[in-house]
Amino acid sequence: MPTARERILDATTTLLADKDALAISTRDICAEAQVGMPEIYRQFGDKQGLLTAVADLGFQKFLASKRANPTTDDPVADLKTAWDSHTTFALANPHLYRLMFTPAGSSKPHGISEARELLHAALGRCLNAGRLRLPMETAGHAILSANVGVCLMALSFPDPYADPSVSATLRDTVIGKATGEEEDPRLGTATLLAQQLLGTLTGQGE
Amino acid sequence: MPTARERILDATTTLLADKDALAISTRDICAEAQVGMPEIYRQFGDKQGLLTAVADLGFQKFLASKRANPTTDDPVADLKTAWDSHTTFALANPHLYRLMFTPAGSSKPHGISEARELLHAALGRCLNAGRLRLPMETAGHAILSANVGVCLMALSFPDPYADPSVSATLRDTVIGKATGEEEDPRLGTATLLAQQLLGTLTGQGE
DNA sequence: ACCCGACGTTATCGATGCTAACACGGTATG
DNA sequence: CATACCGTGTTAGCATCGATAACGTCGGGT
Structure with missing residues (x-):
């Protein structure tokens, strides 16, 4: 039998497959996890803490x-x-x-920054390959924002925003803009140099 | 004295300026609107109906x-x-x-389709001017999704996604792709990089 | 043996969404 | 003028929710 904390997280994730987070009651969770009510609050402080923990667990799966x-x-x-x-x-x-x-309220999951770092690592590889023509920060934020926008619109308004072509179009547009192949090699070189200089000054080389 | 319905909508909008929608109780609304509790349910069926009505009112303001x-x-x-x-x-x-x-649950505001139509009208003018190189449907959905993504990320994770340059970059990228006719992208990139370098050197490192 | 921390049980609190039952005041319809 | 009606206000109450208190149990480690 797994520990109580794991069972609670597991139960919440299970219930989250069907209902929305706000439609799940702590009592439902306790019944599913075979735990008493106070256990949730001993482990996570309050419901929001539990949900944040579940969100971070989701980020781990996501990443x-x-x-x-x-x-x-x-x-x-x-x-x-x-x-x-x-x-x-x-x-x-x-x-x-x-x-x-x-996320609701002021409790932001920590996993978002890991997602950001993972994206930046992938952008770093583009940079090393000479295929990045936007600042890494800007490119990363733009790509993630656009991606999240497509997904949330598809979830909130499946008709007509769940069309896969929307995601594909935006994907190619944004990534194409960030990485588009260069025509004048000198401009690319200058951009690359500037970016490396910026990286050095910011303290994070690589 | 305005009608009860108007007062309720007004009160909810007022409270919405401070708290989140879920943090607002029906009793708070009634106190603010000087209405009895049953009035909400006579007018809107349930709280979700009221919130949807408020959202549609927001869409009117938005549009x-x-x-x-x-x-x-x-x-x-x-x-x-x-x-x-x-x-x-x-x-x-x-x-x-x-x-x-x-929106939560299954009650979607109606205003989203009006926003879509307004955007399509603007895209139609681009088409008539010969400045649209993407299907209107695709372009409209992509633009709105990207715009919503930028805004929601900025609201949920203001650090670091509230940076105005993210919105500007994505705006020019997506609209540029849809309408062709972009300025030399490397000019914008170089400018952006120079600004970041300047900011870094000045001591205010991003 | 002892205590201590992790876990379970029960009962309870205040707040919330929602509803029933009823009363009041205009308005229009007869 | 009387009637019915509709919009509105008042009170009370229900079921559920998040959260907490008080207490009991068990096992492990010093």
């Missing part, structure tokens, strides 16, 4: 599914693969996804 | 602020103006915006 994607020799293609895996995850786990990316 | 933007002879510039007014509205009315674009 694991991204890390499972092999790193090819085409970093731009890897970016697109990551985008698609993001969208797939959102549509497969709607309530969990909304819990992760539209 | 009015968009229609207030004059139609110039540059339809692409109009698109960008609309994007900025969208972002401004979201940041100015965070709780109302989240109520509008991430």
Whole structure:
């Protein structure tokens, strides 16, 4: 028998597959986890703390599914693969996804920054391959924001925003803008140099 | 004295300026509107109905602020103006915006389709000007999804996603892709990089 | 043996969404 | 003028919810 904490997290995740986070009562969770009510509050402080913990657990699953994607020799293609895996995850786990990316109150899941770092690592590979023509920060924020936007719109208004072509179009547009192939090599070189200089000054080389 | 329905809607909108929709109790609303509890349910069925009505009212305000933007002879510039007014509205009315674009349960506000039509009208003007190189449906959905994504990320994770340059970059990218006719992208990139370098060197490192 | 921490049980509190039952005041219809 | 009606206000109450208190149990480690 797993520990009480694990059972609670497990039960909440299970219930989250059907209902929305707000439609789940602590008593339902306790019944599903075979735990007494106070156990939730001993472990997580309050319901919000539990939900945040579940959201972070969701991020681990989310990031694991991204890390499972092999790193090819085409970093731009890897970016697109990551985008698609993001969208797939959102549509497969709607309530969990909304819990992760539209948190209520002031308790933000910690996993969002890990997602950001993972994306930046992928962008770093593009940079090293000379295929990044936007600042990494800007590119990362833009890509993630657009991706989340597509997913949330598809979840909130499936008609007509769940159309896969919307995700694909936006994916190619945003990633294309960030990584588009360059025409004048000198401009690309200058951009690369500037970015490396910025990275050095910011303290994070690599 | 306005009618009871108006007072309720007004009170809810007022409270929505401070708290989140879920943090507002029906009793708070009744106290603010000087109405008895049953009045809410006579008028809106249940709390969700009231919130949906408030969301639709928000859409009217939202669309009015968009229609207030004059139609110039540059339809692409109009698109960008609309994007900025969208972002401004979201940041100015965070709780109302989240109520509008991430509705809970199965009650979707009706205003979303009006927003879609308004956007399509603007895209139609681009088409007539020969400045649309994407299907209108696709372009409209992509633009709105990206815009909503930027706003929701900025609201949920202001650090670091509330950076105005994210909205601007995504705006120019998506609208640029839909309407063609982009300025040399490397110019914008170089400018952006230079600004970040300047900021870093000046001591205020991003 | 002792205590202590993790876990379970029961009961309870205040707040919330929601509803029933009834009373009041205009308005229009006869 | 009387009637019925509709919108509105008042009170009381229900079931459920999140959260807590008080207490009991068990096992492990010093």
